[in-house]
Amino acid sequence: MTVPEATTEAVTAQLTDLVRDQIGVDVPSPDTDLVAAGLLDSLALVTLIVGIEDTFGCRLPLDDFDIERFRSVDAMAAFLAEAGVTG
Numbered sequence: 001m002t003v004p005e006a007t008t009e010a011v012t013a014q015l016t017d018l019v020r021d022q023i024g025v026d027v028p029s030p031d032t033d034l035v036a037a038g039l040l041d042s043l044a045l046v047t048l049i050v051g052i053e054d055t056f057g058c059r060l061p062l063d064d065f066d067i068e069r070f071r072s073v074d075a076m077a078a079f080l081a082e083a084g085v086t087g
Contacts, residue, residue, distance in 0.1 A: 008077055011080055011086070012030050012074065012077045014055065014056075015073045015080075018048070018055055019048065019073065022048055023040070025039045025044075030073040030074045030077070031073075031074045032073070034072060034073075035067065035070075036071070040070065040071075045070055052076070056085045058085045060079075061083055
């Protein structure tokens with residue numbers, strides 16, 4: 001199943017706002033590696049996960065946690081799409 005591009009763009013915009021509001025980071029671009037840039041540490045990640053779940057009304061499947069899914073806003077949007085969250 002593919003997610004419509006408009007939905008993906010809306011989720012990306014929501015995630016960008018969430019990163020700014022929850023952890024105080026202005027995302028330079030959706031593909032910026034937040035971990036490599038030192039903008040996302042473990043505490044900020046937990047805060048962000050809780051914010052994502054609250055904002056999107058979902059529970060993220062974190063049984064096999066993979067930091068790669070949270071490295072960038074694009075990666076987070078793809079992860080949410082895989083989990084069936086559409087915004």
